[in-house]
Amino acid sequence: MDYRPTKKFKKTLLGSGAVVVLAGLNAPAVLSFAEEKYHAYKIAQPAYKARYGSWHTVDIPKEYRTNAIHAALLHTGKVLIIAGSGNDQKKFDEGSFDTVLWNPADDSFKLVPTPEDFFCAGHSQLPDGRLLVAGGTARYEVLGDKVMRAGGGMRVKNESPDKPMTFKKGTRFHSPSGGTYVSKFDVTVPKAKRESEITYAKNGRMMPWRTKVVAAEARVFVEAVKEGLQGVTKKAAQYEIEGLKGDDAANAYGIAQEITMEKQDFQGIKAAYEFDPRAEKYVPVDPMKEARWYPTLVTLQDGKVLAVSGLDDVGAILPGDNEYYNPRTKKWSKAPFRYFPTYPALFLTKGGKLFYSGSNAGYGPAEKGRLPGIWDLATNTFKKVGGLTDLDQTETSASLVLPPAQDQRVMILGGGGVGESDKATGRTAIIDLKEDSPAFRDGPQLPQGTRYLNSVIMPDDSVFTSGGSSDYRGRGASNILKAQFYDPKRNEFRAAAEPRVGRNYHSEALLLPDGRVVTFGSDSLFGDKSNTKLGKFEQRMEIYTPPYLYRDKSLRPALGQGPRELGPQNRATYKTAHPERIARARLMRPSAVTHNTDVEQRSIELALTKGKGEVTVEVPGDKSLVPPGWYMLFVTDVEGTPSEAKWLHVE
Known part of the structure; x- marks a missing residue:
């Protein structure tokens, strides 16, 4: 539907003598001004918001503004924003490391003492709700x-x-x-x-x-x-x-072996901490066996965490030295040896195997470790899968397990060439891991070639994607101010409201318990189209309110009193005034995201039983489908309007 201003609005906008005079002096500027005014008018209309949603910028007090490198949703409902030194050599040299805790419920902020430089660390949700943070920066690169x-x-x-x-x-x-x-x-x-x-x-x-x-x-x-x-x-x-x-x-x-004058890469640290959401502080645990910078941490079905890849303590990419973290003993042990480029996207699948989509965040040779496949940890075997096009452009791509997780389908979206390549692809592809011989099949094209795309699973089973750039780190003013929803059932995109803040390298997005999406960060290499000015880190946070939250609020599903721990037979019952309005239930794992890599998020379909003034949900007992930890429980109506989430702990 197109929206046009009223005659009165047109007259105000274009008919005054002052504007006419300005138009004669600087017609392009006046036209741009008029277009901006019309755009602001259009996106503020209720009908527009009901169809496309809306964005607003969070007002962050100056003392809490930081370079968001990592973001994780905690089961307290607060968001942990980790910068460490924030890609700032001066802050690193000063030993000034940042973590900010943000409460979306009231937009309050808190500074958290940060004991190590967690810049470019890895993180994973633990079974008890703590967040494991491991690795980070020992030394900045020297070109x-x-x-x-x-x-x-x-x-x-x-x-x-x-x-x-x-x-x-x-x-x-x-x-x-x-x-x-x-x-x-x-x-x-x-x-x-x-x-x-x-x-x-x-x-x-x-x-x-x-x-x-x-x-x-x-x-x-x-x-x-x-x-x-x-x-x-x-x-x-x-x-x-x-x-x-x-x-x-x-x-x-x-x-x-040799000592050279060649580029000296970032170097990793071995430090590991658990962030305690209740005490709101970092708690040290045993360090890793290997130093890691740019590692992936993924929680497994037994609650242990696998740490994979990274640059080591001399700046070399680890050749395949992986390790397990046991949250019960707080100790690390050796894991199967296998090479991956840094920040590989590894997803836990049914049966306990890991699927590598091919997505990664960079370091490592172009010809090694880039092919997607299924990794069996028990036998340490890797079965490659085919069908993926633009194999030279999986770096800085987005990947996720499509909802619901029972379908065992993984999607890859966009991506770019290795390193500082100007290549970017609009390719998406989907693989069904339930097939006897799974292979990627092309999905719908993105509007344009996109690196650094942020993708978030929504309570209504759609996938919200936003931002990115068409060139390396937004080079040439190439940030993409677009957003869209992917519908897994229809296998198509539909437009969403456009963000006002560009996001590329070092940006994140995650789902909040109220059904909104928040976006952070962005680290453009340059600040102008001609690439003559250095870029500045984007410290604004922007929140997207989806169309489903502009429907009749009185009809929105709501869950009342109910348990926070999953009961016998994996069931939980909640009070609700209108069980007849509830059509589906989803259990959604909270995000821990960095560098467009979020291997935590997943949405699990739940069996739903309606009673008088209550609903009962049943959680699948397969731990490889539902790893232990805290989850958001959403219920939706037939249109996909979600409730606010209830937190539920699954052991």
């Missing part, structure tokens, strides 16, 4: 033309089986050729292991023969003391550690 000192990874060896050895930041390593290199971080090397060698005795039985010592090692990044090319070495060598004497000097040493 090739800014590298003044040669640097690289040093493996520090310890051959002593009697004690671990700790070397503080600033420890010096001397090469055989006379070069000196300084460690940039503290490093602790475990004590060496004693192992018994076995040999065959003459009688054919295996007997212990002798004990050997296997050296322990740890990595640390080192830089040359002197600037320039003289610190470069391409030869593997053993390095003496300054200050050690006697047995320590004999037992401890460094080994480096």
